[in-house]
Amino acid sequence: xxxxxxxxGVRFLRQLGRHAEPxxxxxxxxxxxxxxxxxxxxxxxxxDGILYRPEPGADLHLRRVVRALLEEALRNDRNRxxxxxxxxxxxxxxxxxxxxxEARHQGDYAAADVHLADLREHVYAFGxxxxxxxxxxxxxxxxxxxxxxxxxxxxxENELAQSQVSELLGxxxxxxxxxxxxxxxxxxxxxxxxxxxxxxxxxxxTQELSIVQGRLxxxxxxxREIRGRTRLLKGWLLHMAQRPDYQAGPHAxxxxxxxxxxQAPPILxxxxxxxHDSTLEAELLALxxxxxxxxxxxxxxxxxxxxxxxxxxxxxxxxxxxxxxxAAVDAYFCQVIDRAQAISALDYHxxxxxxxxxxxxxxxxxxxxxxxxxxxxRHFELDMIGDPHPLYSGNFIIRDLRLWLA
Numbered sequence: 001x002x003x004x005x006x007x008x009g010v011r012f013l014r015q016l017g018r019h020a021e022p023x024x025x026x027x028x029x030x031x032x033x034x035x036x037x038x039x040x041x042x043x044x045x046x047x048d049g050i051l052y053r054p055e056p057g058a059d060l061h062l063r064r065v066v067r068a069l070l071e072e073a074l075r076n077d078r079n080r081x082x083x084x085x086x087x088x089x090x091x092x093x094x095x096x097x098x099x100x101x102e103a104r105h106q107g108d109y110a111a112a113d114v115h116l117a118d119l120r121e122h123v124y125a126f127g128x129x130x131x132x133x134x135x136x137x138x139x140x141x142x143x144x145x146x147x148x149x150x151x152x153x154x155x156x157e158n159e160l161a162q163s164q165v166s167e168l169l170g171x172x173x174x175x176x177x178x179x180x181x182x183x184x185x186x187x188x189x190x191x192x193x194x195x196x197x198x199x200x201x202x203x204x205x206t207q208e209l210s211i212v213q214g215r216l217x218x219x220x221x222x223x224r225e226i227r228g229r230t231r232l233l234k235g236w237l238l239h240m241a242q243r244p245d246y247q248a249g250p251h252a253x254x255x256x257x258x259x260x261x262x263q264a265p266p267i268l269x270x271x272x273x274x275x276h277d278s279t280l281e282a283e284l285l286a287l288x289x290x291x292x293x294x295x296x297x298x299x300x301x302x303x304x305x306x307x308x309x310x311x312x313x314x315x316x317x318x319x320x321x322x323x324x325x326x327a328a329v330d331a332y333f334c335q336v337i338d339r340a341q342a343i344s345a346l347d348y349h350x351x352x353x354x355x356x357x358x359x360x361x362x363x364x365x366x367x368x369x370x371x372x373x374x375x376x377x378r379h380f381e382l383d384m385i386g387d388p389h390p391l392y393s394g395n396f397i398i399r400d401l402r403l404w405l406a
Contacts, residue, residue, distance in 0.1 A: 015048050016066075023050065023062065027070050031059035072132065083362055086171030096122060097183050097190055102186075116189060123193050127201040131370045134208045141215050151227050158220045165213050172209075174200055325356055329368040333380070333403070342383075343402030347398060363400050381406045 016023065019041060026032040032051065034042065042060070045051040064069075096119040102110035140161055166349055184190035186391040240246065265320040274280060329351075336343050345365050346358055354361060369382045383402040389395035 012048060015045065019050075021026055023066070024070075026051065026060065027067060031061050033059055086174050089122065090175065092122050093119065093126075093194060094183055097194065100190065101185070101187065107324065118245060119190075123198060127198070127205075129206045130168070130201065133164075134205055134212065137165065137209075137212045137216075140211065141219060144219065151223060151230065155223050155227070158216055159224065162213065162216050162220070163343045165216065169206070169209055169213075169288070172206055175202060243268060247320055276301050325354075325360070325364050326368070328352070328354055328361075329357075330363065333368070336380070336403050336405065340405060342402050344385075345401040345403065362398060362401055365403070369403070379406055380404070 022037055022041075022045075025036070037045070037060070042051070046053070046060070049063055050066055052063055053060055096115055100112050100115040103115055140157065145157040148154055148157055174220065175198070176198060178196065180194040181191065184194045206306070207379055220235060273284070275284070332345070332348050334345070335348070345362055349356075349358055349361050356364075366382070369377070372380070381404050383404075384396070384398050385400040385402060386396055386398040389397055
């Protein structure tokens with residue numbers, strides 16, 4: 001079987017080399033007319049899967065695989081085909097991994113080696129496809145979509161590239177390394193391919209795609225700015241063509257100068273003190289001394305005889321009322337000490353029918369625990385019962401508190 005494949009592959013490559021001229025004409029021109037090839041050569045190329053006729057009476061076209069081979073070899077900027085089908089690749093990984101494990105379990109090590117080689121080729125091809133897609137996107141950015149001539153076409157190509165980046169990122173989000181690790185099990189070869197190698201490739205491609213997405217947005221903003229200025233200039237030229245006798249009036253004499261013409265810098269800059277200039281320290285201190293002296297002179301003077309009589313009275317007594325919620329927290333701490341067991345804060349809240357809402361009660365319990373002296377705090381342990389936030393990592397949502405003796 002391998003001998004037949006080898007001979008077929010050699011014959012196919014020889015056909016490509018022997019008929020390189022018409023193949024490149026079909027690649028560059030998009031199609032090839034019937035009269036440009038001899039009937040025998042045409043039949044041979046169609047039979048070998050190099051050329052095909054999409055419909056009766058149409059010209060000959062290159063097969064997609066041959067065109068993709070030339071685009072990759074020539075680094076052609078017109079290549080806009082990006083493969084974002086990650087789901088099918090993951091399904092192939094899972095299937096081949098199951099084949100490999102089943103063959104090893106049955107003791108068929110020859111078949112297991114074949115399945116492992118197929119899996120390795122699929123994983124490497126998937127990584128190469130991702131890197132090829134990133135290279136294609138970088139090629140479009142570096143030449144600023146130079147394979148299209150108009151600015152509107154560049155904007156459309158930019159939007160297409162952004163949609164392809166979003167599809168690639170969405171496909172990469174489908175990869176679950178937990179499922180891949182579970183599929184690999186304790187087999188070292190599978191873990192190296194499905195977890196280590198694939199995670200390294202996806203991490204590098206994800207970083208590259210995030211940079212590509214930022215550059216595409218920046219380039220799109222520049223294109224739209226150029227298009228806006230071009231439209232303004234074209235509108236002005238059209239207006240001048242329709243009204244050749246138009247003359248701009250004296251805008252400086254008008255009441256409201258348009259912002260378009262109000263571009264002259266001010267004659268005098270607004271005054272401001274430079275407090276960071278050490279050479280002006282003496283002048284600033286002198287000005288400050290004058291300001292203080294003037295303030296003291298302007299202050300009205302009161303004679304001692306005009307002052308009212310000073311009478312001393314006993315201070316009024318007042319009572320500091322303890323906070324009810326603070327007292328409830330102290331009672332909660334005392335009950336933990338009396339029972340010598342852990343008590344939930346919300347259970348105590350429901351048991352005592354406290355009038356405050358549960359969130360305020362939990363905040364007060366945390367504040368009461370943090371406000372204890374260190375000598376007393378070391379006798380208690382406060383456990384926070386909750387779960388992490390499902391969307392934002394690093395945030396912990398507290399559902400309940402449990403206080404117990406250390």
